[in-house]
Amino acid sequence: MEARCLILDQDVVHARMLVDIAGELGFAATVGDLDEAGSYQSLTQYDLVFVDLPEGREDQVMSLMEAGLEEGTEVFAMSETDTPEAADNAIRRGASYFFCKPAQTENLRHLLEDIATEAISTAPSQGDQDAASIDQFGMLRGSCRAMRKLYRQIRKVAQTDVSVIVVGESGTGKELVSHTMHLLSSRRDGPYMAFNCAAMPESLAESELFGHEKGAFSGATHRHLGHFERASGGTLLLDEITEMDIDLQAKLLRVLETRKLRRLGSEQDIEVDVRVVSACNRPPDQAVQDGLLREDLYYRLAQFPLRLPPLRRRGEDVFGLAQFFLRELNQRHNTGLTLSDDIKDTLASYAWPGNVRELKSLVERAYIMSESLIDAEFIQAIGEQANAAEAGDQEGVRVSIGTSIAEMERKLILATLRHTGDDRSAAADMLGISVKTLYNRLKDYAETS
Secondary structure: OOEEEEEEOOOHHHHHHHHHHHHHOOEEEEEEOHHHHHHHOOOOOOOEEEEEOOOOOHHHHHHHHHHHOOOOOEEEEEEOOOOHHHHHHHHHOOOOEEEEOOOOHHHHHHHHHHHHHHHHHOOOOOOOOOOOOOOEEOOEEOOOHHHHHHHHHHHHHHOOOOOEEEEOOOOOOHHHHHHHHHHHOOOOOOOEEEEEOOOOOHHHHHHHHHOEOOOOOOOOOOOEOOHHHHOOOOEEEEEOHHHOOHHHHHHHHHHHHHOEEOOEOOOOOEEOOOEEEEEEOOOHHHHHHOOOOOHHHHHHHOOEEEEOOOHHHOOOHHHHHHHHHHHHHHHHHOOOOEEOOOHHHHHHHOOOOOHHHHHHHHHHHHHHHOOOEEOHHHHHHHHHHHHHHHHHHHHHOOOOOOOOHHHHHHHHHHHHHHHOOOOHHHHHHHHOOOHHHHHHHHHHHHHHO
């Protein structure tokens, strides 16, 4: 199967050059009209799209690309305007590469070779995908085009020290991406640490990040090294970065800019050598607009954005991952359960709001309840039980007239946590609140119980 590319370039001569280069490397190239870019939104079969960004229309064109193309499609943005702002804007809007016209043909050939090779290797083939065939890349698994694109990006950025922001829905594997980058980097022998910005009370977050001296505050009985110092020479993941207190964000920005920190209670600056990766499950640009994330910090953290595809857009990976999780359980318990072929459509038709985390949980439940073969009917039965449990939880939060708002809120939060199996990120999403707010509520409940 040929790799396919679409070329949206107003410059006929330059477009012809791209067609020739792409053709040499095995692409079936199509030249399209940039003014009709919107009509290409439904054509997600392209492995690569070249898109020209005429001056004054950059945002309009990138919006079309951003809205219409699936996660696995590479977007190469190009412009006659070679400025850092133009490149930065294109990358943030979803382009995986930006170059100034005319293209440097040798560099372009190297880039296209990788895409053509992987596009052919990931084309659908006859026969079923099984657990042994699903690709492993670092701590990640998946063979779909979107994941292969992610692997290429991780491989390239891992060798640098630029700040990376990982954006994806809850349960897609953001921490696995961060850890994989660490394992592939020159810092692999250094420490890897993760700091959950939502889980830490505001009063302790600064001390946990930057450390404190003995006597810095009441209860500080000894010197404490924060995550930045302990991660020196390695990688630090700042998870749920949009939940960090806005005042602490300003201090974080200073550390990132100067590579120096000052422990609480100290007057001495300490140099730190840490590669920072941040993660969030909401669009960071929207968090900036909502006042949850400082714009200057966002630009410093998002030197290179990585976007994780949700499980519902990963095609055959759903079945492959289910088989992989089942194989792990079989090996752990010395059993031989299998998945039937008819389960594929059932798994593919579900939206997976909890993504890979939810799929793993479902396979574990099916494993416990089944004796040999797990089929579609069995999976549907588990889903019905989950729906019944959800209905039970809903009945459990019924309250009498006159119950205080605070008590109603407490019952709803605790019931939602039971429903999600104590997955606090998922519970916060369902409740429409931030993870930090959820943690604060639980802390209040613990103190008053």
